[in-house]
Amino acid sequence: MPEGHVIHHLAGKMNSFYAGKTLRVTSPQGRFAAEAARLDGHALSHAEAFGKHLFVEFDADDPAHIIYIHLGLIGTLQFEPETTPRGQVRLRLSDGELAADLRGPQWCRLITEDERDAAVAKLGADPIRSDSDPAPIWQKVKRSTRSIGSLLMDQKLFAGVGNIYRAETLFRLGISPFRAGRKLQRNEFDSIWADLVGLMAEGVAAARIDTVRPEHTPEAMGREPRQDDHGGEVYTYRRTGQPCFICGTPIAEQVMEGRNLFWCPECQAK
DNA sequence: CTTGCATGTGCAT
DNA sequence: TGCACCTGCAAGT
Known part of the structure; x- marks a missing residue:
């Protein structure tokens, strides 16, 4: 249930827990199975937030190697010790020990770097980012x-x-x-x-x-x-x-x- | 048990 | 302007 501060907090956790690590990417509930399969087994390179928009980039040859997540009003992304998924886990990133479980997002898409840049360009100035100009x-x-x-x-x-x-x-x-x-x-x-x-x-x-x-x-x-x-x-x-x-x-x-x-x-x- | 509401957005009217 | 979407929690029956 996020304003921008939550999304930036999550990006920070993504980087500190997973940056540089090869991850399992799955969709226990099935909704994003196709997307998960395309990035499964690749390394997370970098996560970054702009406003309420979260971009999780992987080292992969696939042009669409960025997971674009917006939690909306009720979405959650929670880090927990990996166990059997509880509830409707739409997407799970895991290093084998710690799992990041995505539930109820507004959207979750695979996009290219150009599409990421276009999405960011539509946003105004983010008070949390040091590169913002008011x-x-x-x-x-x-x-x-x-x-x-x-x-x-x-x-x-x-x-x-x-x-x-x-x-x-x-x-x-x-x-x-x-x-x-x-x-x-x-x-x-x-x-x-x-x-x-x-x-x-x-x-x-x-x-x-x-x-x-x-x-x-x-x-x-x-x-x-x-x-x-x-x-x-x-x-x-x-x-x-x-x-x-x-x-x-x-x-x-x-x-x-x-x-x-x-x-x-x-x-x-x- | 059911209902309503929530830190949000996009689409139809 | 209204509504659909998605989940969790509290309050009401």
Whole structure:
């Protein structure tokens, strides 16, 4: 259940566990049996993430030697000691001891390097990648009549940002999700980008999303830690009706871009 | 046991 | 704008 930080975290695990190793590539459930057979017995050379898109490259003569995975809303990729597959394992990579099991992906395809480049070219700037340039994104945002809450969900602009980071970074900066892109100041855009870079880098390392500042943590405020597994400590995400940690106003909820948006009407009035 | 919802996207209307 | 897709989990019957 991934925003970009999870995909980058997974790419890192792929590289540390498997880079340079010859792998068994199988499809226990059968869905991707043909694809698996083409790469089975080859070495994984490199895994890399762009936004929410994961590319796992193999050393193989086959032109389509890159596994292109998108987990979608419910897909998972889990590393576990190799045992009999449980559930619907669509694809399994294994070095004989540790297996990477793919379940419920949005897609899983074999592609060529040119196709990988074309897929990457469709994405905007990824706050997690050091080679990202936010300048072209600002040029589009500052001309847009769309709301910043909508723009943040657009993968052609902010690659890897999802519903939690959208809500949380806007709260942290006190920006209304309903403000049009063209009404943003340059320094506000810069703040959003910088906040995403910091938050998402932490997310990659922790493999979860924590956005509350030290002064608002459960320990600092004497409240109970968040218990659900849908993220870490956050200000607004799925806190509808609960008091804002800063001003006490009930957190609001409204669908935007087909997803539930959460914000504080007081702290994010403008 | 059944239902609904979820860190997402693409396609049909 | 709605909906289909795919899985896991929590809440409701």
